[in-house]
Amino acid sequence: MFGNYITIPHLLVLFPLLAGVLTFFIKKESSAKSFSLLAVMITLLISIASLYFHNNKELSGLTFNYMWLKSIGAKFSMALDGMGRLLTFLTAVSFPIILIAGYRSSFKNANVFYGLILLAQAGLMGVFLSTDALLFYFFWELALIPIYFLCSYWGGEKRIAATFKFFIYTFTGSLFLLVGIIYVYLHTGATRFSDHSFSLNAFRTVILNSSQQNFMFWLFFIAFAIKMPIFPFHTWQPDTYEQSPTSVTMILSGVMVKMGVFGLIRWVLPIFPMAVVKFDNVLIGLSVIGMIYASLIAIKQDDLKRLAAYSSIAHIGLMSAAIFSMQTVALEGVVIQMFAHGINIIGLWIVIDLIERQLGTRKISQLGGIAHKAPVLTILLVVIAFANIALPLTNAFVGEFMMFGGLFKFNIWYAAVAGLSIILAAVYTLNMVQKVFYGNTNALTESMKEISWNEKLVLMVIVVMIFLTGVFPQPIFELTKISVAPISTIFK
Amino acid sequence: MNAILLTAVWGIIMMFGGVFFKSKQTPKYWAIAGLVIIIISNYLELKTGLPFFDIDTKFMLAFNSFNLIFITIALASTLLYFLLSGSDIEKVGDNVSEYFALIFFVLCGVCLSATYNTLLILFLGIEIMSIPLYILTGSDKRNLKSNEAALKYFLMGAFSTGIMLMGIAFLYGGNSDGSFFINSFNFGEGKLPVFIAIGMVFMLIALSFKVSAAPFHFWTPDVYEGAPTVFTSFMATVVKIAGFIAFIRLFENSFGKVHAQWQLLVSIITAATLFIGNLTAVFQQSVKRMLAYSSIAQAGFMLLAVFALNTNAMQGLILYSAGYSLATIGLFAILIRMYDYTIDGFNGLAKNQPVLAVTATIFLLSLTGIPLTAGFQSKFLLLIAAVRDGHQNWLVFWAILCAAVSAYYYFKIIQAMFFKEAGQEVQEHGSIAEGSTITTGFKVLLILTAILIILLGIFPSILTDSLRF
Numbered sequence: 001m002f003g004n005y006i007t008i009p010h011l012l013v014l015f016p017l018l019a020g021v022l023t024f025f026i027k028k029e030s031s032a033k034s035f036s037l038l039a040v041m042i043t044l045l046i047s048i049a050s051l052y053f054h055n056n057k058e059l060s061g062l063t064f065n066y067m068w069l070k071s072i073g074a075k076f077s078m079a080l081d082g083m084g085r086l087l088t089f090l091t092a093v094s095f096p097i098i099l100i101a102g103y104r105s106s107f108k109n110a111n112v113f114y115g116l117i118l119l120a121q122a123g124l125m126g127v128f129l130s131t132d133a134l135l136f137y138f139f140w141e142l143a144l145i146p147i148y149f150l151c152s153y154w155g156g157e158k159r160i161a162a163t164f165k166f167f168i169y170t171f172t173g174s175l176f177l178l179v180g181i182i183y184v185y186l187h188t189g190a191t192r193f194s195d196h197s198f199s200l201n202a203f204r205t206v207i208l209n210s211s212q213q214n215f216m217f218w219l220f221f222i223a224f225a226i227k228m229p230i231f232p233f234h235t236w237q238p239d240t241y242e243q244s245p246t247s248v249t250m251i252l253s254g255v256m257v258k259m260g261v262f263g264l265i266r267w268v269l270p271i272f273p274m275a276v277v278k279f280d281n282v283l284i285g286l287s288v289i290g291m292i293y294a295s296l297i298a299i300k301q302d303d304l305k306r307l308a309a310y311s312s313i314a315h316i317g318l319m320s321a322a323i324f325s326m327q328t329v330a331l332e333g334v335v336i337q338m339f340a341h342g343i344n345i346i347g348l349w350i351v352i353d354l355i356e357r358q359l360g361t362r363k364i365s366q367l368g369g370i371a372h373k374a375p376v377l378t379i380l381l382v383v384i385a386f387a388n389i390a391l392p393l394t395n396a397f398v399g400e401f402m403m404f405g406g407l408f409k410f411n412i413w414y415a416a417v418a419g420l421s422i423i424l425a426a427v428y429t430l431n432m433v434q435k436v437f438y439g440n441t442n443a444l445t446e447s448m449k450e451i452s453w454n455e456k457l458v459l460m461v462i463v464v465m466i467f468l469t470g471v472f473p474q475p476i477f478e479l480t481k482i483s484v485a486p487i488s489t490i491f492k
Numbered sequence: 493m494n495a496i497l498l499t500a501v502w503g504i505i506m507m508f509g510g511v512f513f514k515s516k517q518t519p520k521y522w523a524i525a526g527l528v529i530i531i532i533s534n535y536l537e538l539k540t541g542l543p544f545f546d547i548d549t550k551f552m553l554a555f556n557s558f559n560l561i562f563i564t565i566a567l568a569s570t571l572l573y574f575l576l577s578g579s580d581i582e583k584v585g586d587n588v589s590e591y592f593a594l595i596f597f598v599l600c601g602v603c604l605s606a607t608y609n610t611l612l613i614l615f616l617g618i619e620i621m622s623i624p625l626y627i628l629t630g631s632d633k634r635n636l637k638s639n640e641a642a643l644k645y646f647l648m649g650a651f652s653t654g655i656m657l658m659g660i661a662f663l664y665g666g667n668s669d670g671s672f673f674i675n676s677f678n679f680g681e682g683k684l685p686v687f688i689a690i691g692m693v694f695m696l697i698a699l700s701f702k703v704s705a706a707p708f709h710f711w712t713p714d715v716y717e718g719a720p721t722v723f724t725s726f727m728a729t730v731v732k733i734a735g736f737i738a739f740i741r742l743f744e745n746s747f748g749k750v751h752a753q754w755q756l757l758v759s760i761i762t763a764a765t766l767f768i769g770n771l772t773a774v775f776q777q778s779v780k781r782m783l784a785y786s787s788i789a790q791a792g793f794m795l796l797a798v799f800a801l802n803t804n805a806m807q808g809l810i811l812y813s814a815g816y817s818l819a820t821i822g823l824f825a826i827l828i829r830m831y832d833y834t835i836d837g838f839n840g841l842a843k844n845q846p847v848l849a850v851t852a853t854i855f856l857l858s859l860t861g862i863p864l865t866a867g868f869q870s871k872f873l874l875l876i877a878a879v880r881d882g883h884q885n886w887l888v889f890w891a892i893l894c895a896a897v898s899a900y901y902y903f904k905i906i907q908a909m910f911f912k913e914a915g916q917e918v919q920e921h922g923s924i925a926e927g928s929t930i931t932t933g934f935k936v937l938l939i940l941t942a943i944l945i946i947l948l949g950i951f952p953s954i955l956t957d958s959l960r961f
Contacts, residue, residue: 069953071807072876134872138863145862152911160911164903171899175892178872182879 008050009078009129012088013122013139016043020118029110033103036114040095040121047092050085051479068135073194078129082483083335086476087128087262090342093465094254095121101350101458102247105357107154116146120251127259131200133181136267140223141174143256147248154245162243166236173226173233180219184271187212203271210274217275220268221283228260228316231290241309246353249305253312254346258338261319265331265487269323273490276324283324284410288418291317295424299431304352304362307432308345311388314421315341321418322403328488330406335480337399340387340469344396347384347462351377354455355436359444364432369441373448378437380459385433387466389426395469493543493555494533495563496603502526503596510589520578523592527574530599531567538564551673554609557959561810562606562737565955566730569817570599573726575937576825580722583927584631591631594624595726602734606741610672611660614738618656618702621734622649625727629719641718648711652701659694662687663746674745684750692747692754696761699742703735705795706764709788713772716784724780725824728787733813736791740798740809751801752883758799759884766792766894773901777834779827782901783820786859789898790816793874796891799884800877807956808873814955815866815948819855822941826852829928831921838905840914844923845930849909851938856902858945861895866948871895873956 019039026032068076080088095117107113123146126139144167151163181198188202196202208216226233241249269276276283291314298310319337322330354377355370356362371378387394390401400422408415441448451459469476506523513519537543538560574581582588601621608614626649630642660672666687669676677688684692697708704712716724747754769789776782794816797809826848830837842849858867878888914923924930948954 071953071957072804072873141863141868145857149910152907160907164907167903168896168899172893172896175896179875179879179888179892182872182876185876186880 007078008046009080011046012043012050012092012125013078013129015039015046015122016118016125017122020115020122023115023118024111026111029106032111032114033099036118037096037099037103039118040092040099043121044092044096047089050080051089067193068132070193073191073197073199074134075132075197075199076135077132077199078126078135079131080129082479082481083262083265084128084483086335086339086479087258088125090258090339091121091124091128091255094250094342094346097346097350097458097461098247098250098254100454101250101353103454104452107245109153113150113154116150117247117251120146120150124251124255124259128262133185133198133200133203133267135198137174137178137181140177140259140263141171143259144170144174147252147256150248151240151244154248156243156245158239159243162236162239166240169226169233169236170223173223176219177223180216180223183212183216183219184208200266203267206271208272210278213272213275214278217268217272217279220263220272224260224263224268225320226260227263228257228320229313230317230320231286231293231313234290234294234313237313238306238309241312242303242305246349246356250346250349253309253349254342257312257316258342261316261323261334261338264320264323265334265484269326269487270490276326277491280324280326280410284321284407284414287317287321287324288414290314291321291418291421292424295421295428298428299424301428302364304355304364304432304436307364307428308348308352311348311425311428312341312345314425315345318400318403318418318421321414322406325406325410325414326488326491327406327409328484329402329409331484331488332477332480333399333402333406335484336469336473336476337396337403339476340395340399340466343462343465343469344384344387347380347459347466348388350455350458350462351381351384354451355448358448361444364435366442367436367445368439369437369445370448371437372441373445374450376456377451377459380456380463381437382433383463383466384459385429387470388429390422393467393470395466395473397470398473493545493547493549493553494537495530495567496553496600496607497545498526498530498533499596499600499603502530503593503600506589506593506596510587510593513589516582516588517579519589519592520574520582523596524571524574524578526596527567527571531564531571534560534563534567552610552613553604553607555607558806558810559607559737559741561955561958562733562813563603565810565814565817566602566606566734567599569730569814569821570595570726572818572937572941573730573821573825576821576934576941577722577725577828580825580828580928584720584722585633587631591628594628597624598628598726598731602730605734605738608738608741609674611663611674612672614674614742615653615656615660618735618738619653621731622653622702625649625723625731628723628726629715631723632720635718635720637718638720639718641715644711644718645715648701648715652698652708655694655701656698659691659698662691662694664691666691674742677746679750684753693757695742696754696757699735699739700761703732703739703791703794704788705761705791706768706788707761709765709768712788713781713784716787717778717781721780721824721828724784725821725828728783728824729817729820732787732791733794733817736794736797736809736813740801740806743798744801748801755799755881755883758795759887762792762795762799763887763890764792765789765795766891770894770897770901774897776901777836779830779835779838779905780833782835783823783827786898786901787820789894790859792894793871793891796874796878796887799887800874800881802877802880804873804877804880807952807959808870808877810959811866811873811948811952811955812870815858815870815945818941818945818948819858819865819867822938823852823855823859825934825938829924829930831923831925832918835904835908836915837918837923838908839912839918841909841923844914847935847938848930851942852909853906854942854945856906858949860899860902864946864949866945866952869949869952873952 066076123143130136294310294313301307390396605617632638701708773785797805858865861871
């Protein structure tokens with residue numbers, strides 16, 4: 001009987017959830033650490049298995065349905081489509097990287113730390129898998145709670161205030177999303193059990209006139225914009241990234257911000273096409289402003305963590321601009337870039353964390369000449385830095401190229417202004433590489449040692465993935481094409 | 493029917509039992525035993541529809557699934573309250589048995605005000621519920637604050653009772669049938685008759701007093717703070733939700749047909765209650781006082797049910813009563829045992845008492861309305877109800893903004909427990925008050941309560957689907 005019920009989407013959520021709960025009860029730090037590592041590895045295997053089911057018809061196959069709240073028509077339904085598969089794979093692959101990279105650091109109350117990390121993974125998986133609006137909202141919020149505790153307990157000096165700001169921001173945004181969901185829900189058609197339905201299909205086929213769309217669009221958009229974050233909702237982000245423990249920053253910037261991008265593609269574009277067309281200039285304008293603004297600030301940053309945070313805002317800005325250009329090629333580019341950016345930014349964080357742990361500072365002005373002391377680290381970092389600027393042959397190039405292509409089709413001027421951000425990215429990234437890694441060593445960086453096996457391993461994996469998907473992006477294309485096609489047909 | 497009679501009888505047993513009970517602990521066990529019997533008998537009535545006693549009430553009482561489920565929730569919450577805080581009731585004073593007897597009388601009033609079918613029974617129910625509470629509020633005789641609270645509560649209560657009686661008189665006078673039955677009002681066409689309108693507004697005011705809705709909430713913080721904390725817990729939960737059931741039943745049965753005419757008035761009261769409750773709670777340093785304001789804020793959310801008055805509202809209110817009571821009773825049970833009632837007193841609790849801190853977190857998350865807790869599902873249903881109604885969209889946004897504010901003060905306690913170090917005084921003394929012990933049984937109960945909240949958060953249909961309209 002279980003054959004019908006246990007499916008891959010199901011496993012991807014439930015396995016980390018159960019493992020997370022179990023981890024709370026493992027008192028010994030080393031056991032908790034190895035148990036959680038084992039758990040994320042198994043999740044990765046499940047996710048790889050899901051990639052082999054080449055049933056890429058949109059949202060069919062690998063689905064799971066269960067009547068949840070009959071009287072209001074909510075279902076416990078999950079499905080894996082191409083985009084979902086790519087993002088669950090990103091989630092599955094980034095957690096082992098994050099845990100291995102931090103394998104030698106030790107935490108107070110390690111069992112709770114690793115338990116919460118696994119719970120966060122379960123929440124993220126749920127967001128990418130749900131095909132029911134209420135379930136989506138559930139996971140959307142649940143992913144936030146473990147992150148809140150992780151940042152506030154293990155973070156830096158000003159962690160409590162920074163995390164609280166982050167929490168209040170996203171919680172307020174989520175409440176708008178909730179009301180938006182309720183409004184759309186009350187316009188959906190009847191089902192067998194209830195007068196309305198929360199299912200994704202019902203939401204996509206809902207009939208709304210343009211004023212309703214305009215109104216509900218903003219309710220959804222604000223929640224996603226805060227999470228991504230899009231200018232001017234970004235002010236929580238640098239503080240939170242700076243104050244969080246680095247493992248959590250990796251989760252936040254590598255995977256969690258993708259929730260917002262994903263939400264826009266899955267829950268906004270197909271439901272409110274008229275509103276998107278109506279507000280396209282405002283939305284792309286905000287995104288482009290955010291890109292340039294964040295890039296300029298990144299140039300001025302002295303703190304490596306803040307630099308990476310602002311660079312992340314710039315990249316996300318490009319993604320949202322591409323989404324609202326409503327071009328097929330741009331949307332495909334966004335999905336590819338979500339994956340690529342996740343990998344690259346995690347790589348960058350790993351290097352920053354390494355430097356901070358060894359030398360006790362993140363200030364660019366205090367560093368220099370690390371290349372003399374740690375050549376392997378430097379080579380690996382340079383590759384990651386190139387990927388951050390989206391040079392050809394790296395994974396980010398494919399996505400950014402497609403996104404700019406779409407933006408160019410939409411309006412050449414937006415593309416031109418947004419294009420500046422590539423130059424700015426090169427400025428701040430190469431400037432950082434030059435000042436931190438080259439030049440002469442100083443008293444502080446004399447003590448820098450070469451990286452150890454676990455860090456070497458994860459950085460190697462990241463670099464291999466950067467090249468692999470940069471040179472041979474075909475498999476990812478195939479995953480994205482089919483999930484993007486039905487959305488882009490709406491806008492034709 | 494079973495619950496009304498048995499609570500009254502058991503109250504009398506407890507009162508006279510006081511003479512015979514030798515030890516201070518005995519009344520608690522008797523009370524728990526009695527309550528279990530009453531819950532079982534009420535449950536049987538809910539399932540079979542047949543009471544033990546076949547009494548002809550001449551339709552003055554109505555028993556349907558909504559009322560009976562609500563009574564079950566109220567009784568079950570009280571049982572949880574006895575189990576968690578029963579030993580703290582013993583510490584209030586010497587007349588332990590009387591305290592329990594009074595609580596049983598309150599429960600009798602709760603049952604009456606949940607099942608009334610005529611205005612007279614409503615009045616009786618509200619009074620039977622209120623008078624024992626005045627005594628309980630003042631039961632800490634040597635404490636001036638307790639005395640003040642009791643007097644204030646009594647005067648305010650008497651005042652609102654007067655208004656309610658006046659309202660009943662107007663309704664009776666304006667009713668062409670000349671009856672007290674709540675569904676008997678004849679409005680005719682067009683506008684409300686003047687007497688009925690005045691009566692309705694008076695009833696609205698009186699009931700707003702009872703559920704502490706703004707601008708009739710001023711007594712609440714002082715009374716809640718002055719009363720012994722164990723009784724505050726009871727007042728803020730069971731009694732408050734009983735007021736809401738009385739509220740919604742009156743407005744649904746009597747004035748449901750003229751919903752449009754009073755909806756704006758209720759929406760203004762709702763908005764004011766949400767605003768005042770949440771905003772004032774932000775500035776409180778004492779957790780007890782903060783919970784008093786938060787109970788006003790939560791009442792504001794529950795008023796959305798009266799505002800919308802549809803199926804979702806009924807389901808939401810039932811769920812809200814359960815989720816809110818469980819979380820608040822649990823939170824108060826922990827608060828009673830704290831050494832320091834200010835937010836700083838919670839600093840470092842996670843280190844000293846991890847079980848208390850984790851369960852308190854779940855209660856607070858439920859009050860905030862985070863998914864996976866009963867609090868989320870109930871807020872969600874009430875929001876659906878309000879949006880579905882569709883008349884006052886601004887109120888929905890007002891409600892969510894206020895809910896976002898509520899996250900601020902609830903999370904301040906979570907921050908204190910987990911992320912802050914205990915201060916000098918708390919460190920020397922310990923977080924827990926002298927004379928209070930945290931037994932394993934207490935912890936297990938708290939964990940069970942938290943699990944129940946999460947269960948209701950995942951499967952709210954346990955409660956909502958058994959409602960039949």
